Amino acid sequence: MRAFVRTNGVFYRKFSHQQLDSYLAEFELDASQKLSSLSYGQKKKFLISFGLATNARILILDEPTNGLDIPSKSQFRKIMASALDEDKLLIVSTHQVRDLENLIDVVLILEKGQIIFNHDIAEISEKLRFEADVRSTAPDLVLYSEDAAGRRPGMIKNTSGVESRVDLELLFNGVVKNTASVEAHLQNQKNYAL
Known part of the structure; x- marks a missing residue:
């Protein structure tokens, strides 16, 4: 790990060895280990x-929790926060949204290269x-639902205005x-707010 840091850390003007050591300690990693000896998760x-x-001002993480066990995912959320x-x-960018749901500010969904x-x-x-x-629930309020073991979870129009868990x-x-209906509801609600 140290060789990787020596070689690559110099490319980042604001690189912090102190922060790196703190994150590694939180993940319970020994900085003296060789990268080649680490497991995929490590x-x-x-x-x-x-x-x-x-x-870096902009950091892109692609599937950051893949390969992490449950305790490591908890450590990840703590470090990210x-x-x-x-x-x-x-x-x-992730398909493991439950691993990050408390850290998300904006939800952006892409389909076939287009922002939907x-x-x-x-x-x-x-x-x-x-x-x-x-x-x-009244059918006109339901925007989406799916079958699941004896129940029907779904997304409905929030008519109360009270925030709910996403x-x-x-x-x-x-x-x-159901992109069109969801967007129409969100846009319609924006117009009411104006």
Whole structure:
């Protein structure tokens, strides 16, 4: 790891060895180990630590939690929360949305190279509700639902205006299957606010 840091850290003007050491300690990694001796998950933890320690204004992470076990995912969330600040933009591309849901500010969904959804998480939680079972919900409120073991989880119009927890998997499925209706509801709600 030290050789990698010596070789690559110099390319980042704001690289912090102190931050790197802190992240590695949180991930329980020994900086004296060779990268070639690490498991896939350990390499992933090192690369996350290195990336954050660069203090780059924009950092893109692609599937950062793949290969991490459950305790490591918890460590990852803690590290990410501590690394966030107003001067950095962290873009995370992932299919493992549950690993990151408490860290997300904006949800952007791409399909076939096109942006089909781009909304702030606060706006989503105010205008949409995610229910474990929508079978007793008025049909005109349901934007998306799916079958699941004896119930029907779904995404509905939030008519109360009270913020709700966002289920990112249901949101993704609903947007992909019913983009026009979801967007129309969000846009319609924006117009009411004006």
